[in-house]
Amino acid sequence: SQLEPEAEWKARLKREQDEQVIRETQRQRMASLQARATALDSPLKVDVSEIQKNASESRTDTRQPLNAATNSASDLYAAAMKSGLLGQNVDQNGQTSKEDFFNQDIKDLGYLPNQVVPQLSPYELKRGSVIPATMITGLNSDLPGRISAQVSQNVYDSATGYRLLIPQGAKLFGRYDSKVSFGQERVLVVWTDLIFPNGSTLQIGGMSGTDAEGYGGFKDKVDRHLWRTFGSAALVAIIGTGIDMSMPESSTLARQDTASDAARRNFAESFGRVAEQTISKTLNVQPTIRIRPGYKFNILVDQDIVFPQPYRN
Template structure:
């Protein structure tokens, strides 16, 4: 009963199936593939053997040049080997070998010449002296009088290191300098630091002066007992407004020191640094990205606006006008972007920024008395 119902169920399931029967897979015969591959290999091997085999019945090709004849006269006149080659003298510098050789050769002896005037004799002597003069200076003279190769030009990379290596050797083993006594007991020696703070701010768009104020008392460098610069002294300096692209620090130099009692001292542009000792000051940097993006957007809008009115059915006059307008807008956009790129960054140093005066020379002062 169950065996008879099993085929019946299969038929019912086949009738109720929603999907179509899968197509049978077509397979290639392995024997056919092997036979085809072997036949192709045999054919290739036979073609290679046939191409590489010599052909005895083929006629010899004519030579492109004459062989077996006598050598040319120029070739026959050359020496048979290097042993018979003539010995050459020492090499002469550059392309002036012949003039140097001619200058070093002795003058041929001439017969008795008729008497000449003193002027002619002077001209002959000058010509002989010019002819027998040396054309090149020796190496010792060149080293004794070196001349720079790029006077007024840009420095060559590695030129400084090369000059150090090629320079004269200092054979002194003892320094000629001796210790010197302090110029005054009230001395602020080089290497000292004067702490201060900015009173006025700095903006690098325009050059100007800057005002600072000493924030701590400064004593002498020898004993440390004499008060030389009291707290509250004023500092006057200058800053550099020539800012290059990528620069983040402002160069600052101090020119004058004014004490609270009215006395002052010229500082001769002593350098300024930050609290960590780095040269210059760094605070806020404005790269003018807004102006650059605005110029780029303007250039894009002008270029797109010139192309929007283009049509395939325009006349020659309209196309010429459109092309001229497009080129003009393109140039205007490029000029706007170029001006935005040429704007240097604006560096701003806010008031109150800590600053240090780096003493580069000994300062002779006096004890402060208010």
């Protein structure tokens, strides 16, 4: 085959380049329209002038290869989508902060800063262990107070599980919190002293009590005082109705109130204010949580406990 003349070959190459420039211009116009539509749909104002400026600068260079032109159009559309979506709260559930909390201890790769610490004694009760117990006294959250309980099962060392450290029947002494908010069903309990049957005592600081399933706090009986609350509301309504009925009826005729009308009005208003203020206080009463004697629970050991020797009576 004969080679094409050089002039025809250059003309055909020029036509191909012109067609490529036309296609690229059309893609950029479409991307600009999509970017403007995305910005208009955004709940916040999005400035696309910078995107259009970059697009106009890219049109000045008409000798870019075809793949570079395609990437420019796709990058323009991606930037527009990013500008539109960043104006919205796409992380409504705060998943990013949750991931940061979960991974805050493993951001730096490498060795653990802590090393394995051997046990100090063969008679140790490690943190994470539980001490089963049963309530001796009851608990009422209306007032703070002290409570006592009794260990219901033998507790052995954490390493072997054969050395008796806390015998069944040991006494526990603790306290509970009476600050109960509206809707609360559990009361916070901490245990401070462990008294062995042989008379020795161990102060355990303030280890928390959990129910038999491991949930924090104790839950047994909850009194929300519904009768008192709704009864007070009904009494307020009745008093308000009585006050309205006792007030003198207004008349369209111009007349002055008599002395009895004025006295009756002042008495009704004063009595109504005092009654409503007194009864409204009962509407804010906190619920009462009661833990009955015999309630079974566990003490969660949160510090390693070292005993001098196995328990001997």
